[in-house]
Structure formats: structure tokens, C-alpha cells
Amino acid sequence: MIEKNRERDLAFADRHFDARIVENVEDYVADGIVVNLSAEPVLIGKQVPTALHPWRSTMLVNELIGSAERIAVLKISELENFGGVMLRGWQWFGDVFDGFPRQTPLYLSPSDSVGQVKVDPRQFTRETCGGGREQLFEIKLKCWWSPNETDCFIHNEHPFLEVHTQIMGQGRMQKFRDRKASTIYEDVIMTPGFTHEAFCTVGGPNQWVYPWHRYYTDTESVWLAVELHPQ
Numbered sequence: 001m002i003e004k005n006r007e008r009d010l011a012f013a014d015r016h017f018d019a020r021i022v023e024n025v026e027d028y029v030a031d032g033i034v035v036n037l038s039a040e041p042v043l044i045g046k047q048v049p050t051a052l053h054p055w056r057s058t059m060l061v062n063e064l065i066g067s068a069e070r071i072a073v074l075k076i077s078e079l080e081n082f083g084g085v086m087l088r089g090w091q092w093f094g095d096v097f098d099g100f101p102r103q104t105p106l107y108l109s110p111s112d113s114v115g116q117v118k119v120d121p122r123q124f125t126r127e128t129c130g131g132g133r134e135q136l137f138e139i140k141l142k143c144w145w146s147p148n149e150t151d152c153f154i155h156n157e158h159p160f161l162e163v164h165t166q167i168m169g170q171g172r173m174q175k176f177r178d179r180k181a182s183t184i185y186e187d188v189i190m191t192p193g194f195t196h197e198a199f200c201t202v203g204g205p206n207q208w209v210y211p212w213h214r215y216y217t218d219t220e221s222v223w224l225a226v227e228l229h230p231q
């Protein structure tokens, strides 16, 4: 029998940041931002259970989740000195990505592999409502931190599918016609508890086509990256 409500801290949990993964969820009370990390809807709420769709998120206050395959639950537990992430094991992005602008204060947490999932990638990208071929992916979670008004770099390549959930602060996910901030054509406002829809389409087997895009902070922000890596 599989243990119910099996939970553990995520790799980036610390005394400022309550971050956990819960699997085989059954009648679990969650307090914080809940992300559905499964291909099935999750029913949330005791009195009138309502659906949280795959790869979407919401903010719960001590509320019941009836059942779910896998969720993340995240809450900032200590704001004082939260911005010292670089002194608690988070890395400056330029140390892992060559050519990143030397003066951009973008930091990333350790990454955590939380399991595998079978997904129709075109359903993940919302190009279809499902019915396509499912594919096996490894789910990896990590977090990003930047202070206010940070340009977190315009890019258009990823070997994985990704979405982001805002955990703290206000920011934006933006799309561009070209690799230049002035060519912006879409601005998706990110606020705590919100996950944007996938920015990419499926170009072919394991080919994910992204427009030029970036994350931009309005205020000091923490945002979660949910990555689906093809297996």
C-alpha cells in the first residue's frame, strides 16, 4: 500500500521558506500556495469542492484537499532577511550560465527532482484539450529570487516545458518579438499564488518552441519554476 500524504521538505526549504512536496494526497489540510503537479484535476475545499487544474495553483488558508497525486505547498514563513538567499545556498545565475550580465541580481535555489508524470505535451501547452500521445517527464522544481525592477534576461531556448508560480512580491512574465525589451507584445502580471499558462508550443518530438521571453520583477520576488524534462 502506498503511504498517504507522504511529504518532505523541498531542497530550497529553510527557516524563511516553508516548501514541501506532498504525494498520494488524501484529506490533507494545506496552508499556503498549492501547486497541482499532476496531470489530473485536484478537488479543493471541504464544503463545495472545486477543481484546481493540472499545473495551476491557488492560495489556501487551512483548507482541505480531498485527493491529489502530487502537490507542492509553499509559504514564506519569515520575511525578515529573506533577501539573504545568496547567503543560504542560492547561486547567482551568472555562476551557472555563461554570459549572464554581471550586474543583474538574479539568484536561483537548489533544484529538486520530485518525480515523474505522464503528460500529453500539447495539453500542457494548451494547444489541445488532450487526447494526444502521453509522454513521460521528470518534474523538477526550483525557485528564483530578485530585488525590485530586475530584468531576468530575455531568452527563447529550453530543453524542457516550464511554467512559473509567483510566491512572493509582484512581477511579470513577458513575451517579445525580438531579443529587445522594446519589442514586448505580451505582459502577464504575476502575483502570489498565480501560475501563468505555458509560453511554448510543441514543434515536434521533444521540441519546445518558445518566443523570446523573460521574467521581470516589479518588487522583490520569489517565483517557482516548474520544469517538465522529457525522459
Ligand SMILES: [Fe+2]
Binding pocket: 155, 158, 162, 213
Ligand atoms: Fe524561460
